[in-house]
Amino acid sequence: MRKNFFIDKNFAIFGMIFISVIAFVFISSRQSYKNFPSDLDFPTIYLYMEEEDVENLYERDFLSDQRIQGFAKTSPKDKDAKKVEVRFRGDSTRYLPKKSFNVRFEEEQDFLFGSNRMNLNASYTDPSLMREKISMDMFKELGLPAPRAAYFNLYINNIYEGLYLHVERIDENLLSHFDLNGKGTLVRDTFAANLQKEEMERASLFGYDIGSIENQEALLRENFSYRGDPDWQSVIDLADWVYNTPAGEDFYIGFQERFYLEDFIDWLAIHVLIGDIDSFADDYWLYLDHEDPDAKWRVIPWDKDLTFGSTYRPQVYVDNDYFAYEYHLYRHSYRDNDMIMKFFQTPQLQEKLFSRMAYLMEEVFTLEYFQNKTASLREYIQDSLQIPPSDYAFILHGQNHHGELGRMDEHIETILDFIELRYQFIRRQMYPAGDEIHTATVDLMDARVGDVVYFTDAKGWTIGKIDIREMKKKGKVTLVAEHEEEIKGINRIWRITPENTDILGDLTLYYRNEIFDFGKQNWYEEEDAIGNQWDLIMGIYKNDKAVSLPSKINPYSNKVTATVHIKDIEELVITYPE
Template sequence: MKKFRFILPVSLLALVFTAACSPEDPADPDVEENEQEPEEELTEPSDEAIEGQDVQDLYLYMDNTDVSELYSRDVNSDDRLDGHMKLDPDDDEIIELDGLRFRGNTARGLDKKSFNIRFEDDQDFLFGSNRMNLNAMYRDPSMMREKISWDMFAELDHPAPRAEYFNLYINDVFEGLYVHIERIDQDLLANHDLNEEGTLVRDDMRGHYNGDTIDVYSSFGFDITRADDQPHFLEEIFRYRGNPHWGELTSLIEWVYQTPAGPEFAEKFQEEMNVDRFIDWLAVHFLIGDIDAFGDDYWLYLDHEDPDAKWEVIPWDKNLTFGSHTRSDYGVLNDYFAYEYPMDVGSWDNHLFMKLLETPELKEKLDERLVQLMGDVFTYDYFEEKFHTYQDRIYDSVMVDPSDRGAFDLHPQNHFGELGDYEYRSEAILDFIELRYQYIKAQIGALDTEGTLTATETIDDDTEGPVYFTDDQGWVISKFEPTNVVNEGDITFSVEENQEIDGVNRTFSVNAGDAEVEGTLTIYYRNDLGWPAGGNWYKENTAIGEQWDLTLAEYDGSTATPLDSTINPYTNKLTIDTSLTGENQYVITH
């Protein structure tokens, strides 16, 4: 028996956005040119105001002809249009804009647009800045991934943008929940007590890739000696703020490219880099599964006016995290769930991070930090508290009904997919952390595992919390939360293919030996398209489909006897209350 879920009417389902994005979405929301820091006709307000929540409202007012132009012109246009803003529609105080446009890369092609907004004056609600990066979060049904990711960097006191939620009204019509991401610029440097005149750059080699003169995606994989005028070359390739010291950057790139991984690299790395910050940056990205970060989703900073200063790394762009990423033939608007993102930097040609991971001294430091962060800082309790805090805070904003005539004139709804499944889909964040941590521990050798698709754990009177049955590759077969230990002992779970099953084509076997324990059992199945996970065990290549009808059943080799189980197909799990004793087999079937 599955949990009750709200089903949206057919008329509303027709609004669901189904267009796929490119297989590799750079998701780059900051496409401004390199720069030195510078210096109507309104509709009636909606009766359906959003009440009683701790999210700041923003009321954007534009001439209707400008709104029409904004949404009908080429989405890649960076020409700014006029408007003004209020924090309260009944307030006389008007906040003047210096123009706005859409922002993002392929994100501009989504129904719900993100905005780049300039104000004439600095604003307190923007952490004292006059720039606003208002992200739509259309690809994130939880609408929490970015906010939690940025909170993690703040927890480590790492120089990084801050994030804040806003309800956006355009000409008094509610157009959804958004999150503002602080701009990486001199204001951010000042807020972190860093020299505002320092070198602040972002690699855009990927954006200049042509397969010929530029045949790599990262400047750290490029032989800079190929360029005649190296400072000019880097100025063309990198985005930047202010006046960078191109000679320092040239030296950094040349050293990384020419120095092999190993002791020499480690020694120089510790001389040139803020090692702890780089390790933390890498660790957080591995924890949240952000595989895009190693391409161009970061900035580099150096206080070149201080001869003793070291390079810092500043993170950017956290919309594809906690299991959210592109899938072949589906793009990023998909409901597939996976957590087995590899513990490497992928195919980004980024020798800086590749060689860090290939240098034993630095890799050992990273592994130690991962264990420390998982155990002491970013615990499951940490994420659970964040999850419930933000879910309570934004729930009413997320769940505004698109059929309400006072909402969503310019796009269908807050995020892609079914609003009625919000609790199930947002639960993916917590499930991701649980399973991701097991995967990481297995990959760095922090778990005593014994084989692929088999795992043995001991449950006794001292067992506290859930027990994860994780194989030697980091795949979690099952989780057991004991409530009563009648007899302690070793329990083994294993998985075998079984194409006879109408549902998940696997048999899950448990051998409890002499043990007898009562509690809650969760069994996981794979449902992905081969990347990053190990494929799909469900009978079809669909993310959800008929999986709501799946049930966990006892299996005697020919007959499946259904059990009273609950399912969340967004995280590929079924749960029952049971007793583990002797030998049993389970299947997941319709």
């Protein structure tokens, strides 16, 4: 039980001075602050509520939006405590141990980008706590309207409850920041949420026959979130046009008339690059300045935690360590949204999108970009992220995220692995190269020492890669992965076949520990995301035995790396040392 420290609500009339005195007395009696990041070196929010209110918040229906009264400070030494109202936020994530919070202040706050709303995202499904931050920053990198995001340490009744990401509320303040009319139409499709409640038949407005509904505006008001006073007829007209216009020339012309095409392509391209598995149902807002007759629709991103390899399994949900990057360019995330589907099925639009994605991968969002980004964020948040549970931390939930503590290196590496593998997959999807799977041949004639060469099959699955350290002969190399049930660990043999080649390098082999949607057999012998994979090594397979190589494994991205001399035909396995 957390110690009840705060004042009874009946004494609130004595004002902020009395509140400050009580808080000061309590703070002086505790010695926990020196153990954790403080407001002096990291943005911090201190929430104070009656202990019985905290218990009620966690014991009542998690989906309740009834707000609980409290106070907030940005430092325990602040003389002024600000009145706030607190509730949980999110949808299905409310059932996870670490809760996300919506905090409403009475007045606008500078540390909230001038808003009075604080959206504290728990990011429990993301052991790096970087995925949403990186995603939102990517949109802003291209000049697109997107919420600003800032990290905060959160204390509740002076107990440290973790690192959170505040994601700016999408409202008139955000619009104003991007020089957009705050009185325009700003709406969010929530058909998907009502589909889960069996109140709707599909997860998106776009593809719904809205023309068959008598009271169309009432339908939208009941199944959309919105700000201010939207022009509902504009939303109805857009939905009706999507429903009645097939993919092709007419859709291409009509789309350019209704959307700022270059901005939409950038918005869509980023979703494809980061592999957002829950993109196009309710994870965006639509905006139209309906007071400007020449204005077009814009799309504003929202909710980007399930990206960069995060995935889903039935009965495991999304707080897991499974890893995937082979998401189809839109089928796994379009969520009944016919606007997205018809966009991809319209050749002129698809061609523009593919051209832009190729440019972004090669010139803007390169691997180096993400290496620098993750390194910068790591330096900023690592002290907070690695705080373990104690008497003064994590009383309301166990830890910052679902994963194993102390694995920050591997969790960040997984994000970078995702970028490498996702980009190889996307290129194969954009420019098909046959049907053969689990085999790839690379020509090293133009390769140099220091290059990284990928063995990616025709469907976009990367079997392996090699970081070249020495080169004596430059020829071709074929890498094949074949099933072998007798191998313990990963039941495959990787066969390397050089052709006039003599090179030394760090070879990485990738294996499957897949999500159910892809219908591909797991290569890892257990049905566990991690299991005993930390013990796996790469070995040269001879005479039905594996000769171990010094290896490094990262089971979060399903890979093992070892230094290998590629000169003769070799068979490699990923197994347990004998």
